[in-house]
Amino acid sequence: PSMLGILGGGQLGRMFAVAAKTMGYRVTVLDPDANAPAAQFADVHLCAPFNDAAALKTLAQTCAAVTTEFENVNADAMRELARTTRVSPSGDCVAIAQDRIVEKSWINKAGLPTAPYLAIESVEDIQVELSPYLPGILKTARLGYDGKGQVRVSTAEEARAAYANLGGQACVLEKMLELKLEVSAIVTRVSSAQMAVFPVAENSHENGILDVSIVPARIAPALAASAQQMAQSLAEALDYVGVLAVEFFVLADDSLVVNEIAPRPHNSGHYTLTACLTDQFQQQVRAMCGLLPGRTDLLSPVVMVNLLGDVWKEDGREPNWDVLAEAPNAQLHLYGKKQARPGRKMGHFNVMAATADEALEQAEALKDTL
Ligand code: ATP
Numbered sequence: 001p002s003m004l005g006i007l008g009g010g011q012l013g014r015m016f017a018v019a020a021k022t023m024g025y026r027v028t029v030l031d032p033d034a035n036a037p038a039a040q041f042a043d044v045h046l047c048a049p050f051n052d053a054a055a056l057k058t059l060a061q062t063c064a065a066v067t068t069e070f071e072n073v074n075a076d077a078m079r080e081l082a083r084t085t086r087v088s089p090s091g092d093c094v095a096i097a098q099d100r101i102v103e104k105s106w107i108n109k110a111g112l113p114t115a116p117y118l119a120i121e122s123v124e125d126i127q128v129e130l131s132p133y134l135p136g137i138l139k140t141a142r143l144g145y146d147g148k149g150q151v152r153v154s155t156a157e158e159a160r161a162a163y164a165n166l167g168g169q170a171c172v173l174e175k176m177l178e179l180k181l182e183v184s185a186i187v188t189r190v191s192s193a194q195m196a197v198f199p200v201a202e203n204s205h206e207n208g209i210l211d212v213s214i215v216p217a218r219i220a221p222a223l224a225a226s227a228q229q230m231a232q233s234l235a236e237a238l239d240y241v242g243v244l245a246v247e248f249f250v251l252a253d254d255s256l257v258v259n260e261i262a263p264r265p266h267n268s269g270h271y272t273l274t275a276c277l278t279d280q281f282q283q284q285v286r287a288m289c290g291l292l293p294g295r296t297d298l299l300s301p302v303v304m305v306n307l308l309g310d311v312w313k314e315d316g317r318e319p320n321w322d323v324l325a326e327a328p329n330a331q332l333h334l335y336g337k338k339q340a341r342p343g344r345k346m347g348h349f350n351v352m353a354a355t356a357d358e359a360l361e362q363a364e365a366l367k368d369t370l
Pocket residue numbers: 115137139144145146147148174175176177178179182205208209247259260
């Protein structure tokens with residue numbers, strides 16, 4: 001069987017490896033962590049830094065196709081791999097998703113709205129009139145996730161001080177919008193003719209980290225369809241190959257604004273593991289191999305609850321998983337991480353019910369009893 005390679009062996013790499021193995025492929029994972037969650041499902045674990053020349057050469061020479069589980073890989077390394085083997089998404093697309101300034105300009109170029117923002121590449125850029133972006137959020141252009149690298153500012157003085165505090169690195173100052181809801185749409189694209197988009201998820205966050213996804217999102221069907229359409233047109237504009245997640249804000253007037261993209265399966269798509277005809281990791285495998293995307297039909301309303309290290313007991317004991325085992329409509333998924341830390345994504349569970357509201361009520365009750 002063909003060997004598939006992935007850069008990164010976290011939980012997304014692990015779920016990718018499970019899907020690929022189930023579909024009959026062999027898997028090579030590149031991750032410097034000997035205990036990487038994906039390692040136990042990999043046929044080959046290249047335990048080396050992401051820029052390790054020998055490891056990248058092995059990936060190029062032994063893998064029929066290579067993908068990534070996170071955006072902060074070296075885009076040049078991906079371009080280099082692409083000289084020898086199939087690489088998706090492309091290094092170019094990953095580079096776009098790595099930098100909020102580049103990302104937002106692509107989103108706008110594709111004809112889609114973002115929050116009003118100011119690109120700040122040097123200290124001169126922030127000496128302009130800032131009122132169109134205030135109150136706002138100053139976000140580092142690179143390397144931010146789970147709300148890290150973000151400062152909320154209400155005045156120009158605060159914005160300039162926060163920029164200096166971040167060490168003068170490139171940032172965007174984004175106007176704080178009043179959000180009615182947040183939703184996401186995940187699209188799989190192999191070519192213009194071969195695209196599939198998952199049902200839209202409604203996402204709620206806790207301390208900047210995804211907490212719960214509710215599917216179908218409790219928005220008008222036409223609005224959901226328009227989010228799906230926007231995600232697809234963005235994938236088309238980027239000539240994207242692979243799984244692309246698009247996060248949206250729903251504003252008070254029911255308009256949609258693109259927040260950001262992720263060039264990979266997404267936490268808000270974990271519901272697809274139990275509730276869709278094809279899940280997002282199977283789609284990743286299909287797309288990287290140039291196969292048709294699978295059907296994305298929703299089999300049941302579903303709610304996904306993230307399990308962060310915070311739900312572990314003070315003394316490190318695991319939560320009481322029995323309550324989930326005793327709920328026949330719940331599925332627990334643990335990522336095999338040994339150390340639980342606050343904010344660390346340890347697992348998730350999906351609850352299926354007749355309606356999204358019912359699934360949400362049960363999911364919250366279950367979480368409370370863990
Ligand atoms: P992720 O882990 O999703 O990559 P991130 O660190 O890249 O997160 P963002 O998605 O930019 O961060 O922002 C995190 C959250 O902060 C958003 O989901 C939203 O709740 C809030 N937020 C971000 N930008 C804005 C904005 N312009 N107006 C209002 N709320 C915002």
